[in-house]
Amino acid sequence: MATVAVSSNGVKVAAAKQPGRGGFLLAVAGGxxxxxxxxxxxxxxxAxxxxxxxxxxxRGRRPRAAFALGWTGGLVFYLATVYWVAYTITHYTAVPLLLAIGILVLMASILACYHGAFLGGLxxxxxxxVPAVWIAPALWVALExxxxWFFIGFPWATLGYSQYRHHALVQMVEVTGVYGISALLVFFNAVAATVLAARGVRERGVFPALLVLTALVVAVPLAGKWRxxxxxxxPPAGRLRVAIAQGNIEQDHKWDPAYQGETMARYRDLTGAAAASRPELVVWPETATPFFFQEPGPLRDDxxxxAERHHVxxxxxxxAARQTRGGELEELNRAYLVSPEGREVATYDKIQLVPFGEYVPFERALFFVDRIVxxxxxxxxxxxxxxxxxxxADFGVLICYEGVFPALTRRFVDGGADFLVNITNDAWYxxxxxxxxxxxxxxxxAVENRVPLVRSANTGISAFIDPDGxxxxxxxxxxxxxHVDEVSWPGVRTFYTRFGDVFAWACALVTLAAVGWGTRRGIV
Structure with missing residues (x-):
């Protein structure tokens, strides 16, 4: 028995279709x-x-069939985007290639459910x-x-990040966070798909959406350019000369005692070269010292x-390591600050750990997977x-993966940081x-909080990023x-710094309201 499909304006348009080869190919193409x-x-x-x-x-399919198409597109997207997970596992654990590919496929399959939920929910x-063209942006943002934060918390490849080089557009994230750009992209896609399906703008509801979209596409970049x-x-609220040292230490050599002296000699040379330009702060990458700095000894003293010799x-x-009350030994991924007087003055321990890198989610089920670190x-x-x-100046440190978590980052700036430093070791990839x-x-x-960001990466890519991104x-x-450069900050306290993901919360509430309304109304 055929099921009648209903458009967003309540008009019966076609019999519901089941996924076929054409739908599958379109899903793959989209991914x-x-x-x-x-x-x-x-x-x-x-994008x-x-x-x-x-x-x-x-269009015109049952929710379950739409979910399957969305899941297929999402699977292709994640396999093509985070394929490097398999590379990292095979190179730095004992897991064989086929099993590593299986782990990648499992991970991509789980993440693809969000794409499936988007199309199925729509x-x-x-x-x-509920008009799809209007609810699509909120639904997508709610899922992103x-x-x-749900499950293992993996915000990598959020749709809005694809526009990082569109500088006029990205200025909006100081209000909406990256999710605002995701919403605009999805709205554009939804309007375009509706126009194609309607073969014009005469279908009721299409013209207003096209009008709003046109206004946004014109106004948002113009406002961003002005901002x-x-x-x-x-006038800058402050300035600071900062140096980064990119040691380019091979991951295979990083923890080998035979290369310990060579590693430290390289960082001594880089620091000495940079110090000639008189920076006030020199930044080495994540886990730059191939030993536990907290332990007294000649390596720590060096x-x-x-720092004292170059007065930086x-x-x-x-x-670093600490012992729990139960006697268990825990390792920490730590950042240290040493003063020009040669004294350790402060530390920060990484809060957001890397799944499968620094811990294995659901260890009992994935007992065969070792941590990469x-x-x-x-x-x-x-x-x-x-x-x-x-x-x-005051500054906050994001260690590696923490740089993709906007809610965590804003806590540093909200706590008084004038600029941010990202230390990372991307040699794994x-x-x-x-x-x-x-x-x-x-x-x-940088844009969300209007602060400069200094990035020191072991093998690259190190960078200096301005407050406009x-x-x-x-x-x-x-x-x-x-490299030595001067960073300056405008002293602006942004909406995002003060209030966080208000835009994402609003989208989630709109989505919940739409689901509640749809549940009460039923199929029309």
Whole structure:
């Protein structure tokens, strides 16, 4: 028995269709288009149309069939975007290639459920008279926001990040966060798909949506360009000369005692070269010291003496350990600040750990998977977002993966940080697209909080990022390098810094209201 499909205006349009080969191919095409909009391909315009094949394929189908199409597109998207997970597992654990690919497919299959829920939910709401073109942006943002903290919390490749080079557009994130750009992209896709399906703008509801979309596409970049210019014209609230050292230490050598002396000699040389330009702060990458800095001894003394010799503040990453009340040994991923007098003055322990890197989610079920990071005990998260104090400025440190968590980042700035530092070791990813994706996502933290961001990465990509999200200087990948630059901050306290993900919360509430209304109304 055929099921009658209903358009958003309540008009019966066609019999519900089941997924066929055409729908499957459209779903695959949509996933590939969306993936290509991200680094390293960086074909960002494709994000404006990548959902169109999926939305067209789902039109007139039952919610369950639409979910299957969305899941297929999502699977293709994640396999093409985070394929480097398999590379990392095979290179740095004992897991064989086929099993690593299986883990990647399992991970992508779970994440693809969000794409499935989007298309399936959209069709479910459409059947109950909710206009898809209007609810699609809120529904997508609600699901993206959920993905950022639910289950294992994996906000990587949020749709809005694809537009990191569209500087006029990204200025809006100081209000909406990255989710505002995601919403605009989905709205554009939804309107385009509706116009294609209607073969024009005469269908009721299409013209108003097209009018609103046109206003947004014109007004948002113009407002962003004006805002960036206004920020640039403000006298800086402060300045600081900062140096980064990119050691380019191979991951295979990083913890080998035979290379310990060579590693430290490289950082001594880089620091000495940078110190000639008189920076006030020198930044080394995540876990730069191949030993436990907290342990007294000649290695620790050498680092303290280096800061004193060049009379600089020295920030660097180092593993640390603590013992629990039960006697269990826990490892910490720590950042240390050493003063020009050669004294340790403050530390920060990484709060947001990397799944499968520093811990294995659901260890009992995934007992065969080892952590990628070698550790003497269970890697434990830190608790407090430390704000480091210098004579001329305060700053917060994001360690590695923490740079893709906007809600965590704003806590540092809300706590008084004038600028941000991201220390990371992306050597795990090899020459894949992951280092480029990581850098692209971190640029949004600068705009959301209107602070400069300094990035020191072991093998790259190190960078200096301005408060408007522009990458002022970008270092090479897999080369030893140092760079000194001056960072300045406007002293602006943004809406996002003060209130966080209000826009995402609003989208979630709108989605819940639509679901509640649709549940009461039933299929029309």
């Amino acid at each position: 590939l288009l969306l993936a290509a909009s991200f680094p390293a391909l960086d074909l960002e315009p494709l 404006w149309v990548g959902f169109v094949p999926l939305l067209v394929a789902a 069709r479910w709401l459409e059947e109950r008279g 926001w959920l993905r950022s 960036a210019a206004a920020i640039a014209r403000r 680092v303290l003496e280096l 503040h020295l920030l660097f990453g180092s593993p 070698e550790a003497i005990g269970r890697v434990a998260p830190g608790l407090v977002p430390t704000v480091f104090h210098l004579p001329a 090899g020459r894949t697209s992951a280092p480029y994706q990581h850098l692209a996502q971190v640029t949004f933290r 522009r990458i002022r200087w970008q270092g090479p990948l897999y080369e030893t390098a140092w």
